[in-house]
Amino acid sequence: MAAPAVIAVDLGGTSxxxxxxxxxxxxxxxxxxxxxxxxxxxxxxxxxAALVAEVCAAGNDPEVLGVGLASPGPLDPFTGTVFTLPTFQGWHNVPLRDLVARATGLPVTLENDAASAAMGEWRFGAGRGVDSLVYVTVSTGIGGGVILDGRLLHGRMGMAGHVGHMILEPDGPRCGCGNRGCWEALASGTALGRIVREQLAAGAPSSMQAIAGRPVTAEDVVTAARAGDPLGVALLAAEARYLGIGIVSLLHLFSPERVILGGGVSTALDLMAPGIAAEIAERAMAPFRSVPVVAAALGGNVGLAGAAAMAFQSARVPVS
Known part of the structure; x- marks a missing residue:
């Protein structure tokens, strides 16, 4: 690979x-x-550190400008501190950036994984060519990142972009953050899985009643909806409604040129697009109604792409 180069690292709870x-x-x-x-x-x-060394060795020891590290949060990208990782043991105010820099001997840029994904889509994916966008990942939870006037929006302690915790229904279901009615509690993949299991337990007729040996998931809902299952179709329509309502708030808050949906649930965007568009048409102020909502382009590599973009930005090397 031609120089210059960086090493992109994507830290996930599983891999x-x-x-x-x-x-x-x-x-x-x-x-x-x-x-x-x-x-x-x-x-x-x-x-x-071991993976960084392995990557360098496999690349015939290239001249590496630095490491871009995408990590779950909450974290502070300015100090390089991870405050906590709920699914990790022993993580409390960890100076992750400095620890990795010391272990690798390379400069390290640390960013929240959702913000990193926004950077990746902006520089290399579905957000190319615009100066302002909102990236929303709809998966286990709902996260996001905002590019505004050509810059990643950070806010105090780098905590901007926690879009999943907008409250849409004050008396709604309990969210993992402790609040009620967050967007994440209503429209994440986890929420969709919970809702379908409740419906099936109540006896709702569906082909998904035949699924045995494991909990029914959001992915099962999408599969059923594509096959024309009435419950799957209805649940995706409700999902589209909540996604549309949340997106309207993001349009009004940030006035992006594009909204990009990523994460596992976004694979059903083709099925949900009419419902999302209907909510935007009904609820958004007129100047915001023409903003396109598009699928993310980078798939599972979006975190790595964003981490790379951040490392090049820190090294003051333009990306193309």
Whole structure:
């Protein structure tokens, strides 16, 4: 891979991935390992350092400008501190950026994974060519990142963009954050899975009643809806309604040129697009109604692409 290069690292609760990346967003072979989420910060830092060394060796020891690290949060990208990782043991105010820099001998840029995904889509994916966008990932939870006037929006302590915790129904279901009626509690993949299981337990007729041996998931709802199952179709219509309502608030708050949907639930955007558009047409002020809502383009590599973009930005190397 032609110089300059950076190493992109995507830290997830299940897997840890790393790859060499060029300023065009192209990734080299991706190295991965299972994240030692129960081993504490020192173990995870050692895993990151080992993957970085492996990537460098596989790339014939290229001249690496730095490491871009996308991590779950909440975290402060300015100080490089991860406040806590709910699914990891022993993580409390961990100076992850400095620990990884010390272990690898390279400068490190740390960013929240959803914000990193927004950067990736902006520089290399569905957000190319615009100066303002909102990226929303709809998966286990709902997260997001905002690019505003050509810059990633950070806010106090780098905590901007927690769009999943907008409250849409004050008396709605309890969210993992402790509040009620958050967008995440109403429209995430986890919420959709919970709702379908409740409906099936109440006896709702559906082909999904035949699923045995495991909990029914949001993915099952999408599959059923594509097959014309009435319950699947109805639940995706309700999902589209809540996504549309949330997107209207994002349009009014940030006035983006584009809204990009990523995450597992976004694979059903073709089915939900009419419902989302109907909510925008009904609820958004007129100047906002023409903003397109599009699917993310980078798939599972969006975190790595965003981490690479951040590392190049820190090294003051333009991306293309």
């Amino acid at each position: 840890l991935r790393a790859a060499l990346a060029g300023p065009d967003g192209q990734l080299g072979p991706i190295r991965r390992t299972r994240t030692d989420a129960r081993g504490g910060p020192e173990s995870v830092v050692a895993q990151i």
